[in-house]
Amino acid sequence: MKPTIYEVAKAANVSIATVSKVLNKTGRISEKTIRKVHEVIEELNYQPNMIASALMGKQTKTIGLLIPDMANPFFSELARSIEDRGEELGYNLVMCNTDYKIDKENQYLALLKQKSVDGFILASGFENIEKVKELMKEEIPVAIVARDFPMFSVNAVALDDFMGGYQAASYLIGLGHTNIGIVALDVWSNRERIRGFKQALNENNLEFSKDFEFITESTMEAGKFITHKYLNGSNVPSAIFACNDLLATGVLQAAKENKVNVPGELSVVGFDNTLIARIVEPPLTTISQPIQSMGKQVMDLIVSMIKGEEKDKIRLTLLPSLVERQSTAKFKMPPKLSDGAVEEVEK
Structure with a gap:
């Protein structure tokens, strides 16, 4: 049997409300109590029921991240920077690889909505504009990263x-x-x-x-x-x-x-x-591309939206820079045939 929140509260000698506040990082709880609750959670291997929390109107502390191609180093590095910032803020990521396919985008969006994620981060390559509009109409927090939808107002962290x-x-x-x-x-x-x-x-x-x-x-x-x-x-x-x-x-x-x-x-x-x-x-x-900054800023933006701190749409545009290495050089004109060589060819 999986341990319950009641068992965690009893073992930590605190109320169920206190355990809930520790899990959701809300309210004023002493550091000593927070440490004690986390020790018990680890000892009992307690896993909060995120779906039940969502049904009670609480946040699941989970964000869906749709990435078009995790095999591309850019997206894997971007996902890592988003995940690292999410961990700092107390949020988990569910990452889905869409392969640039609209049917997979639709499939994952439907699945993650069933899982009651708190919001979505959609990465470059997401072309399904109607789905973005649908999420916004449903008032689900959504932020775009590494691309933009200039045709309508949406929260985005993009590159120029x-x-x-x-x-x-x-x-x-x-x-x-x-x-x-x-x-x-x-x-x-x-x-x-x-x-x-x-x-x-x-x-x-x-x-x-x-x-x-x-x-x-x-x-x-x-x-x-x-x-x-x-x-x-x-x-x-x-x-x-x-x-x-x-x-x-x-x-x-x-x-x-x-x-x-x-x-x-x-x-x-x-x-x-x-x-x-x-x-x-x-x-x-x-x-x-400033990948680390991009990941941090989009996570800060989505969390701010989830908490209801940000009402207006924000569009951040970051600037690229050129890094010169050894794969480029000044153009050299290909060697031409000498006059003698041309004459030999003509003969």
Whole structure:
């Protein structure tokens, strides 16, 4: 039999109300009593019935986090920063991997609502605008992280993705690159990054790559596949901008397989500045997102909403920055055939 709150109260020699206050971190309780209750909870291995608490109108201290791809280092690092801040504030996370699929988003939202979570954090890649509106209409606390819904008012902690793409293009153009390929999945954040990229090209009278096409999944294999097409096409770029570090790793792998030297023959820029950017060879030049700050701020925002402290919608936009490493170099014109060589070919 699982221990009950009554047994915890009896063993700790306190009232049931005191145990409840300790669990919910409410009321004025002495540190001595808090320690005693927690010692008994640990001794008895007591697990609070969160569903019962929810039915009584109490908070479950649980937040649902929907992440599109936990295999992507950016999302795993973001989830960790959110979880760490949640632990500091006394909240647990239920993390769900949606694989960028709307049906899985709907499935997890329905499941977590049944579990009576106190609120939702929806990460970049969440494209189901109608579901966000539905949650807000139901007055369920919801916050968006690493993307934005500028078309309506919603709590969000986002990056200026437009500026990130603009920085990447400006940097490569400054190195002398004019023919630049792009690797990107068709999601809102990447569309903004490409929009910023195009802006920098336009300002320098350069054309956007005619060979560009969105990939269908955000994996190293997809990055490698599209890079093979770039490197074996008729208009080989001298640089490639990948819209996340995972894709950029695929770009580096494809370059190695095609015996293309990075950065001597091909410069590569990623996006996110995750751990992977520092350990690949060569280390990756990338646009850095303030992942730790992003996770902390979105958790602070959702908890404030859950407690009823924040009534107005808040949209925080963080700025990216470029981190230069060894995957990029100044553009070098490919060696041309000498006049003699041309004549020999003509003969």
